[in-house]
Amino acid sequence: MKQLRNRLLLAFLLAALGPLVVSLWVTSALLERSLSLNSTREMDSLSKALRATGRELYQQACENLRSAVETGRLRPERFALSARTTWPPEVAAFHESGRNEGFALAGPKGDRLEMLVRRDTEVLRYTRQMKSSQLPRLAEMYTSAWDRVEESRTRDLRSGFLYPLLLIGAAGGVLTIVVLVFFAHRISKPVHQLTQALERLAAGDLSVRVAPRRKDEIGAALEAFNRMAEQLEQSRERLILLTRLSSWQALGRKMAHEVKNSLTPIRLTVEEMAARQPAGVDRQFFEQAAAIIVDEVNRLEKRVRAFSDLAAEPPVHFTDFDINEVMEERIAFLRSAHPEVLYNLRLAPRAPLVRADEDLVRGVLTNLLENAAEAAGAGGVVLGITAIHDGALRIEVHDSGPGLSLHARETLFEPTISFKKTGMGLGLSIARKSALLSGGDIECIPGELGGAAFRLTLRPAATSSVHLSETETEWAQSES
Ligand code: ADP
Numbered sequence: 001m002k003q004l005r006n007r008l009l010l011a012f013l014l015a016a017l018g019p020l021v022v023s024l025w026v027t028s029a030l031l032e033r034s035l036s037l038n039s040t041r042e043m044d045s046l047s048k049a050l051r052a053t054g055r056e057l058y059q060q061a062c063e064n065l066r067s068a069v070e071t072g073r074l075r076p077e078r079f080a081l082s083a084r085t086t087w088p089p090e091v092a093a094f095h096e097s098g099r100n101e102g103f104a105l106a107g108p109k110g111d112r113l114e115m116l117v118r119r120d121t122e123v124l125r126y127t128r129q130m131k132s133s134q135l136p137r138l139a140e141m142y143t144s145a146w147d148r149v150e151e152s153r154t155r156d157l158r159s160g161f162l163y164p165l166l167l168i169g170a171a172g173g174v175l176t177i178v179v180l181v182f183f184a185h186r187i188s189k190p191v192h193q194l195t196q197a198l199e200r201l202a203a204g205d206l207s208v209r210v211a212p213r214r215k216d217e218i219g220a221a222l223e224a225f226n227r228m229a230e231q232l233e234q235s236r237e238r239l240i241l242l243t244r245l246s247s248w249q250a251l252g253r254k255m256a257h258e259v260k261n262s263l264t265p266i267r268l269t270v271e272e273m274a275a276r277q278p279a280g281v282d283r284q285f286f287e288q289a290a291a292i293i294v295d296e297v298n299r300l301e302k303r304v305r306a307f308s309d310l311a312a313e314p315p316v317h318f319t320d321f322d323i324n325e326v327m328e329e330r331i332a333f334l335r336s337a338h339p340e341v342l343y344n345l346r347l348a349p350r351a352p353l354v355r356a357d358e359d360l361v362r363g364v365l366t367n368l369l370e371n372a373a374e375a376a377g378a379g380g381v382v383l384g385i386t387a388i389h390d391g392a393l394r395i396e397v398h399d400s401g402p403g404l405s406l407h408a409r410e411t412l413f414e415p416t417i418s419f420k421k422t423g424m425g426l427g428l429s430i431a432r433k434s435a436l437l438s439g440g441d442i443e444c445i446p447g448e449l450g451g452a453a454f455r456l457t458l459r460p461a462a463t464s465s466v467h468l469s470e471t472e473t474e475w476a477q478s479e480s
Pocket of ligand 1: 371372375399403404425428451453
């Protein structure tokens with residue numbers, strides 16, 4: 001399963017990172033080309049030329065000023081050492097520099113040239129207004145050209161652009177991989193789960209289920225698996241029951257045959273013996289003894305008939321019929337046999353017809369209702385319900401009797417031999433066999449009236465079965 005995840009990851013990576021790598025390559029190639037066209041070098045030489053021209057102009061202006069001073073054409077401003085505290089800062093700075101002569105541009109626009117001369121007792125300042133404003137403008141142009149050159153030098157465009165681009169690309173790649181790993185895991189995990197569950201199912205563990213936890217197609221596949229496992233488990237349980245019943249049937253058939261053969265002669269002989277006794281006290285005793293024996297023989301015959309029923313293999317005839325009608329008819333029948341019990345009905349309106357063997361279903365309902373009426377007793381209540389659930393028909397019988405013990409619940413549908421006055425202990429196993437042969441099933445459910453409750457599930461007419469199919473029914477009949 002790791003292989004599937006790895007393949008998904010590889011496919012996703014190629015699909016997502018391929019275009020990213022191509023776009024990074026194209027962008028860096030374009031950047032290289034545009035950088036090769038840049039004008040930094042030209043700007044550099046231009047700024048140097050401007051600087052040289054500016055310097056020449058400045059030196060010339062300084063020479064002119066010096067000759068004007070030497071020829072005495074200019075009068076200086078005098079700054080006496082004694083009044084040093086009142087000097088402007090540039091004069092004080094010049095005096096402190098220790099030089100004898102210095103030039104500087106001054107004025108708000110830098111269009112005045114000053115010459116400072118140091119004497120022992122004073123500093124002289126000669127000022128001349130520059131005729132043209134070319135020098136300051138040149139200085140300005142030079143400064144801005146130089147700034148531009150410096151700026152483009154300090155900023156390495158290649159790394160300044162490429163590194164963020166690579167960083168964004170790498171971040172995008174990492175994010176893509178995280179998302180891809182998440183999705184690959186999300187896809188491969190349930191497939192892995194399903195494969196493991198299928199392996200366990202194939203090994204015979206029909207109780208295996210997977211947790212769907214999602215609403216998409218994969219969730220639907222997991223749910224379908226669970227349904228299939230559920231149906232397989234139920235079918236296996238039913239087939240096990242039918243197989244066990246079939247061995248009981250074989251035993252029952254043989255016993256019924258053997259016992260019935262002996263019972264008839266016993267009864268006839270005892271009756272004959274009683275009839276041949278001469279009149280008197282002994283005859284009366286004989287008649288009473290014969291009556292007891294005949295009574296017991298009759299009960300034994302009844303039991304034998306029950307085993308014959310269990311062993312019987314009546315052909316199953318599937319027909320479509322109204323289950324509400326059968327329920328009403330069975331309750332009416334029971335009302336006369338147990339008038340001391342109250343009967344309630346809660347029937348599904350517009351219930352679809354069921355597809356089953358009507359006689360078998362009638363027998364099942366008779367058994368369930370009889371048991372319920374007996375358990376409910378005088379003044380007790382029996383409730384008959386029909387309902388539709390998940391496309392199947394549910395027929396329920398609830399009673400207000402004492403309910404079933406845990407042990408009774410576990411062995412309820414197992415054939416047992418009971419020698420109590422009423423019942424043989426075979427009714428529910430015969431009923432379940434009939435339900436299975438009719439394509440349905442019987443189960444014990446929590447009762448609404450405080451007592452026991454049983455549910456018979458049957459499939460409706462003209463739908464595919466979720467229970468024992470007709471093919472399974474044929475198989476079950478051929479097994480038994
Ligand atoms: P029987 O022929 O003895 O009635 P069943 O198979 O029909 O055999 O029932 C088996 C046993 O299950 C009964 O003897 C009874 O103890 C118990 N049982 C069945 N139905 C009910 C019920 N509605 N309430 C309480 N016990 C029940």
